[in-house]
Amino acid sequence: MSRLIKICGLSTEESIDVAIDAGASHIGLVHFEKSPRHVDLPRAAQLRQYAAGRIKTVLLLVNADPRLTAEAYQQIQPDIIQFHGTETPEWLALVHKAIPAELWKALGVQGPQTLQRSLDYDDAVDRILYDAPAVALPGGTGTSFDWGLISGFDHQIPWALAGGLNLDNIITALMQTNAPMVDISSGVESEPGKKDMDKIRQFCQAVHSFDKEQNSD
Numbered sequence: 001m002s003r004l005i006k007i008c009g010l011s012t013e014e015s016i017d018v019a020i021d022a023g024a025s026h027i028g029l030v031h032f033e034k035s036p037r038h039v040d041l042p043r044a045a046q047l048r049q050y051a052a053g054r055i056k057t058v059l060l061l062v063n064a065d066p067r068l069t070a071e072a073y074q075q076i077q078p079d080i081i082q083f084h085g086t087e088t089p090e091w092l093a094l095v096h097k098a099i100p101a102e103l104w105k106a107l108g109v110q111g112p113q114t115l116q117r118s119l120d121y122d123d124a125v126d127r128i129l130y131d132a133p134a135v136a137l138p139g140g141t142g143t144s145f146d147w148g149l150i151s152g153f154d155h156q157i158p159w160a161l162a163g164g165l166n167l168d169n170i171i172t173a174l175m176q177t178n179a180p181m182v183d184i185s186s187g188v189e190s191e192p193g194k195k196d197m198d199k200i201r202q203f204c205q206a207v208h209s210f211d212k213e214q215n216s217d
């Protein structure tokens, strides 16, 4: 198994090059003004263009209205849109009909009820991203949730693990959840919004080494 890795909250060409070189599969561009990782639409379009054909680009939106959702898609043409607010399955099903991109839904895991609720999204989106519950921000908080809630859950569609991952806990997280995809933002930063190139490299290396060891068993 070759696990997917998303490095989220990128805002520079250099960080995109490093993510690609380190073997990440996806980059995330956050379009949410309250975030320290916010990129406006023209800058997001530039970065997406820069990454195109080399790594998949995920655009993050939080409770964006239909007009902004359509405008963002048209300007940026991301491979994937990740919805990180309180978007409903019904609304996302409509978006799916209108926009020819993959759609992901992030859910803040508060307990077993969140896992149950995730099933409501199965027909509306292409992947569920399990994250820590929102605190000051809906995502990119650097906090984790109880991974035991995920372990053994019968996922019906592709999924990813996010929330407070870092170099110190990634192996434990993988052993506990066997997540097919991991997503990281704060854990590869030197300060909020500033990516640390070495940490990106080390994080990807740790995930790849874990895969290699597991595949050789």
Ligand SMILES: O=C(O)c1ccccc1NCC(=O)[C@H](O)[C@H](O)COP(=O)(O)O
Residues within 6 Å of the ligand: 008, 009, 028, 030, 032, 035, 036, 037, 060, 062, 084, 131, 137, 138, 139, 140, 141, 142, 143, 162, 163, 164, 165, 183, 184, 185, 186, 187
């Ligand atoms: O990263 C942000 O600032 C952000 C703001 C608003 C909504 C979502 C956001 N990030 C979403 C992500 O996919 C993050 O990678 C995910 O929440 C994990 O973040 P972290 O705990 O910092 O690794």
